[in-house]
Amino acid sequence: MTPFPLSPDDTVYLNAPNLQQETEKILRLRRAGRISDRDWLLRHAALTDRQTLGADPADGKVQAALQRSVGQLIAFDTANGTTAGPLTTDDPAWAADPRGYIRQEYAIWATGNLRP
Template sequence: MTTPASPPSPEVAYATAPPLNLEADELMRLRRSIPQREWLLRYAALGDRQTLNAHPDDGKAQTGALRPIQKLIGYDTEHGTTTGPVAPDDAQWAAFPRGYVRQEYAAWAASQ
């Protein structure tokens, strides 16, 4: 039995990501002109990045980051659009959904 791949660290997953303010502006500008999956992925990654230093007990920050990640997981589960090595319905994402968006963002960024 093989162990599922560990998600990349934020430093690795977001190594080539644009600065937060530029990505936020770009996402608002492109909202209707890029594929839905790409928008969901980039928006979820933005939320993850914005809250990397938030305290784990900060419910508002954590909820704000997790909501778009759950939408991405749901979308990928429904449409079979995951690009990383571990499927969106894998049990590890229930415990650590942020890992899923990091996996997917890293795979997406590598393809750009």
């Protein structure tokens, strides 16, 4: 598989925990009921985004997982008015770049929740 270049926006994950640690943490929080639905959807979508960086854009399985994650986050934010970033869920930019929505929202969340 040919590695594809990463977007400059991928720096949003610079201080994110490694994939295994983050997966274990959000699953543990979810089982204990200590993570909000929104944080679960956001962090899960960010994990999916990170796990699929460099994947072949023609890989239907990868794209379906990514679309499902971002779709759930956008649906939740639309229904609850919980978009944190400047571009809301109905912005046309997300049709062309759904990963951008995850990254916008994760960057804002990470500012208050992650230590460098």
